[in-house]
Amino acid sequence: MTFVSILYGLLFWAATLILIGGVAVKVRQYWNTPAPLKIPTTPAPVTQGGVVWRMFREVVFFQSLFRSNKTLWLFAFLFHISLWLVLIRHSRYFVDMNELLVFLQPFGRYAGFTMVLGLVGLWARRFLVDRVRYISAPSDHLMLALLVAIGVSGLMMSFVAHADVTQVKAFFGGMLTFGFFGDAGLPADPIVLLHLFLVALLMIIFPISKLMHAPGIFFSPTRNQVDNPREKRHVSGWALELERQGKTYLDELKK
Amino acid sequence: MADYEVPKLTGEGYCEVPAVRDDVMKGKGPYIAKPDFQTALHFPADFDAAGSLVPNWKERALDKMADLKGRYRSLQVFLDICVKCGACTDKCHYFIGTSDAKNMPVARQDLLRKVYRRYFTFAGKYFPKLVGATDLTEEVLADWYNYYHQCSQCRRCSVFCPYGIDTAEISMAAREILDHVGYGQKYCNEIIGKVFKIGNNLGLPGPALFDTVEGLEEDVEADTGIKVRFPLDEDGAEVLLVTPSADFFAEPHIDGLIGYAKVFHETGVTWTMSTIASEAGNFGMFIGSYETMRRVSLRVREAAIKHKVKRIVFGECGHAWRVAYSFLNTLAGPFDFLDQRYPIPQHILEFTWSHIQAGNLQIDKTENDDKVLTFHDSCNVARGSRMGDYPGGQFDIPRHVIRAVCNNFVDMPADTIHDATFCCGGGGGLLTDDLMEIRVKGIQPRAEALKHVTTHNGVTHMAAICAICKSQFTKVLPYYGFTMDQIVSVHQLVSNALVLQRQVSVQARPDEDGDED
Ligand code: SF4
Ligand code: SF4
Numbered sequence: 001m002t003f004v005s006i007l008y009g010l011l012f013w014a015a016t017l018i019l020i021g022g023v024a025v026k027v028r029q030y031w032n033t034p035a036p037l038k039i040p041t042t043p044a045p046v047t048q049g050g051v052v053w054r055m056f057r058e059v060v061f062f063q064s065l066f067r068s069n070k071t072l073w074l075f076a077f078l079f080h081i082s083l084w085l086v087l088i089r090h091s092r093y094f095v096d097m098n099e100l101l102v103f104l105q106p107f108g109r110y111a112g113f114t115m116v117l118g119l120v121g122l123w124a125r126r127f128l129v130d131r132v133r134y135i136s137a138p139s140d141h142l143m144l145a146l147l148v149a150i151g152v153s154g155l156m157m158s159f160v161a162h163a164d165v166t167q168v169k170a171f172f173g174g175m176l177t178f179g180f181f182g183d184a185g186l187p188a189d190p191i192v193l194l195h196l197f198l199v200a201l202l203m204i205i206f207p208i209s210k211l212m213h214a215p216g217i218f219f220s221p222t223r224n225q226v227d228n229p230r231e232k233r234h235v236s237g238w239a240l241e242l243e244r245q246g247k248t249y250l251d252e253l254k255k
Numbered sequence: 256m257a258d259y260e261v262p263k264l265t266g267e268g269y270c271e272v273p274a275v276r277d278d279v280m281k282g283k284g285p286y287i288a289k290p291d292f293q294t295a296l297h298f299p300a301d302f303d304a305a306g307s308l309v310p311n312w313k314e315r316a317l318d319k320m321a322d323l324k325g326r327y328r329s330l331q332v333f334l335d336i337c338v339k340c341g342a343c344t345d346k347c348h349y350f351i352g353t354s355d356a357k358n359m360p361v362a363r364q365d366l367l368r369k370v371y372r373r374y375f376t377f378a379g380k381y382f383p384k385l386v387g388a389t390d391l392t393e394e395v396l397a398d399w400y401n402y403y404h405q406c407s408q409c410r411r412c413s414v415f416c417p418y419g420i421d422t423a424e425i426s427m428a429a430r431e432i433l434d435h436v437g438y439g440q441k442y443c444n445e446i447i448g449k450v451f452k453i454g455n456n457l458g459l460p461g462p463a464l465f466d467t468v469e470g471l472e473e474d475v476e477a478d479t480g481i482k483v484r485f486p487l488d489e490d491g492a493e494v495l496l497v498t499p500s501a502d503f504f505a506e507p508h509i510d511g512l513i514g515y516a517k518v519f520h521e522t523g524v525t526w527t528m529s530t531i532a533s534e535a536g537n538f539g540m541f542i543g544s545y546e547t548m549r550r551v552s553l554r555v556r557e558a559a560i561k562h563k564v565k566r567i568v569f570g571e572c573g574h575a576w577r578v579a580y581s582f583l584n585t586l587a588g589p590f591d592f593l594d595q596r597y598p599i600p601q602h603i604l605e606f607t608w609s610h611i612q613a614g615n616l617q618i619d620k621t622e623n624d625d626k627v628l629t630f631h632d633s634c635n636v637a638r639g640s641r642m643g644d645y646p647g648g649q650f651d652i653p654r655h656v657i658r659a660v661c662n663n664f665v666d667m668p669a670d671t672i673h674d675a676t677f678c679c680g681g682g683g684g685l686l687t688d689d690l691m692e693i694r695v696k697g698i699q700p701r702a703e704a705l706k707h708v709t710t711h712n713g714v715t716h717m718a719a720i721c722a723i724c725k726s727q728f729t730k731v732l733p734y735y736g737f738t739m740d741q742i743v744s745v746h747q748l749v750s751n752a753l754v755l756q757r758q759v760s761v762q763a764r765p766d767e768d769g770d771e772d
Contacts, residue, residue, distance in 0.1 A: 137387030
């Protein structure tokens, strides 16, 4: 067991806690913040089932984005779908394989390329389209740089300098069972270490960055509300309190 | 005519997306509200004169921001999840018309977001430069005031954002914050004050309204030989009609009002307007104040109860309809004292269309043969509300009615209608002379689409169903070579084609059960 292995073990424990805890805090905040008015962007579904279907189309196919900008849609879709395949491929480090996962493995192997391609397309827009250049902050560039670096280092491990995957698996398997990071620890392979470090970094910044769009979209009232205000009265807690106390203004409320 | 350039139209039906430029529309924004307008709306007024800030303005602005993001999920989520993808950047008519970078929806949001980040997020507190966070300064406030009054809250950007981020919600929040530090907008706040004091946006007192409707009865009788009534404050009518006050005097709005009256007359449904609720528009939405919006809405409830009506019908106005359709039940409900067999509230077009379908109206379409029509989907109807019982009814019902009363109808290009419609450029509290430049520039995409069908399809008239659209179009389209009378109300077309058969209007039912409740 090397010092580096222990360091990485701790890093991943911390990153996982920050990711899960941070997202949980944010999601709780979204959940608890009332949506006092019905504001679906219409035409909107008039049933709950319809909303689920709308959300599905948005989350899986990026329907609105497709309407707005085909090039952007292509790169974004390419990136996200590839990312899924890559993540599925990575599942073999954590869980036992079943038939579906085995079937998807080869796709995941090559999806690394399309993922990087999508990212490069997205990044190019930030330089080439004047409007997008204007709205980009340094962090927007860094985020893409980070993802590209993760992708490229991952690809290197698969296609250039093969990493000792069994050892990595043992390492994470050890972590999952609260063992001490596998018996052998991580292979002393700089690319593996770089890749893992960047992934941990990504996990850490996830909850404090725009990556929150992933859970956030499910809370977007313009997309997740049913269009039925005439049929069903929709009142938030604080508005109900105004009514109950017969007050017009919030600052008149008895707390 | 003006010290800025009026955009040129090509007639191709679409506008090139301009290259971004900085600060084209930088300015002081519209006139600022005086302290007494603020007091009327329960906003702080402890500033010296219009244009100066309240003491501790920075703390109070941040407190308000914290309060709002805790009360509106939309605001909190939208501030967090924008990925700066840029999909919305070319979707705003004000950006297309002005090329000012800060009129791109995401850039407009960022004016607020960068302050949110600075004070409320980890990244912005510790790495402000990295994430584009900035301190709240007077300069930032001035930009808020200027650019959030260059957003008509039309929601076109929301349609095209992958997360449905609605800049309108951000604008509303920004204006609410501004109202709390002394930068209220004169136009909106003065108007809302009039609603509270007199009952409508135009400040028309009861006697003036009675005069107006009497005059209208005489005009219609002179015109048709039939006495069509325009009832006001009549108890026991079936329907309470709430319509924008512009319908009482502005052109072409008034022809729409005549249309509603004729439809009620022919269907035999008794109705009344009310001096209490002589205004459908609810400017509370524009300034993002739930409390104001509710207070304005409660008048409609009060009028319905006072006049003992069974149904509420709203006249042609987009913002009015959004508040009525989406929020009225929330703000002023429950409406359990009304007849539950009808939608509450109902749009006048839903009313008219149901009677056309039932064959209750005799129509002579040839009366509109001098026109080739197109239809402008008002933004708040298209993207913020509905008509009928299925999604998209708000696009079909107005068109069904137009086709039922006119022989010639042509739609504008597909990416400028339905939920992709372009705003008239005057909504959201921008319909004021001090914002003329943005109004003229913002109408460009709509004017372009209109130009396309006038040159290629012989369109002569554009029908609209919003009081603001009609006012804005009649005033601003002439800058582009159109004439005022090319804008018509949908019910004006109905009015032209409707053949009156009933000789007299039905009177409101006498108040039989008056003392039971
Ligand atoms: S709501 Fe309309 S006016 Fe405002 S930024 Fe979006 S598109 Fe522009
Ligand atoms: S489309 Fe939505 S996510 Fe993309 S930049 Fe605009 S507001 Fe942000």
